[in-house]
Amino acid sequence: MRVTAMRNVIAIAAVALLVAFPLAARHWQQLFYVSFASRILIYALAASSLNLILGYGGMVSFGHAAFLGTGAYTVAMLMAQGLSSAWASWPLAVVVSALFALVIGAVSLRTRGVYFIMITLAFAQMIYYVFVSLRSYGGEDGLNLTARSGLGFGLDLASDITFYYVVLAMVVACLYLMQRLLDARFGQVIQGIRDNEMRMEALGFATYRYKLICFSLAGGAAGLAGALLANQNGFVSPNLLQWTQSGTLMVMVILGGVGYVYGGVLGAGVFLVLEEVLSAYTEHWQLALGLALLAIVLYARGGIAGLLSRPTRGGEPGG
């Protein structure tokens, strides 16, 4: 109970800081960082959705970018057709991505281990080539969004600060839902399957069904991240669905903490800040990232979240 209370205090403090951030940025006239923070938040959502299946469901999917890209393309294509309302296109992005995940999962989840990794990768690459071949939507060159999605209520997403707050609200809501889900029956069953699938079967759980639902939910959440990312970039291209993008999401999760609620958030933050800072000095910034990843994998399996949460598992502070 104490750990949960501690976790809530940290979460509330973090949200408060994130709410105050644009005000500070405006005060010091560094609005660029607001847009950068939006980007981090969007990737935090994408990485968290991967963490749901990878960290909690034990499903090592190497094709998660497919759902991110599908969500982004759904918004861009609808806008190209003249439908720009966020209220229509964002939920559709979620639904389409979740359906893609449902179909891909239905096939992939019949395999295990390295075969599962390969088959998810294969499906993602197939979707990648589908979007490359869509000439009318830009093909390989991608597609520009004419504007950001419309929200109504006098809110204009063209403002980076408004957009930031909408993204923040979405990400916080999704993470809260994920937290609820993980503590509830469904999440506990999913984690039981991760720990010992055969035993869960022997207790009477139809484990395949639970894994498939989890996979589909994660796909939907990644689709929402994609919808936001399309708005953030004002542009979509097949690169969003490249397998390297799936790799990036996986690196974020490992860096942040596989199977930790805030692993995806921390991983996305550290990854993108590292990229931003280091790429100013050298083209080879990924070398530093590689070393950081190596250190994490060798010495801190729980990633950054694992390192941070260790003290809260001990006794009373100072006693």
Add this chain to the structure above:
Amino acid sequence: MTATDHVDLSVQSGEFHGLIGPNGAGKTTLIHQLSGALPTDSGKILFDGHDITRASLHQRVHLGMARSYQITSVFADVTVVHNLALAVLARRGSSLSFWRPLAREVALFEEARTLAQQVGLRGRENTVAGELAHGEQRQLEVGLALATRARLLLLDEPMAGLGPEDSQRMVALIAGLRGAITLLLVEHDMDAVFRLADRISVLDSGRIIATGTPEAIRSNAGVKRAYLGELSA
């Protein structure tokens, strides 16, 4: 490879049926096939008159047949009651609940606590399963199978690796189930099998070579040969 071959085994409702046989006779393979963990190439498995040969592991549990494992297979990272609560949850149908914390499901944990006591883990309810002593883990293993409320339990060597004291406790635990369930007990501990079973079947090289009361099995010549004197004492 054929691990079990023309096995003809019938377990009567309500009876405690022992299954013994030398190492490598195919006992665990048979349990895997009966429970649905391994496919059956030929032949039929009937349960309550229904053909369940093609039913999956989890379907068979809902039909009323559950198993335990020879190699302890509990959820090592969570507490004893959490282990049992998961098992109770499996029986209660859908777990497509995404909002209410499991920890607040009082009825579930109430039943889990009762089960913990039934398998002799009173006072250990909130211990993380991985930190239990080996004997206690074996008790939890049986508890998980019991939680399914299956009418037929397939216990795969519940005494595996237990010292004399823990074995006694396990025998008492199993004896206490008499009347409530039907049991197929695979066990290496001959004392235990002969004390618990109403009838015993002997599996050798994938075939049932004898079935009968403990007395009949004790005096069966073929069984003696299969065990090369193991039973002669």
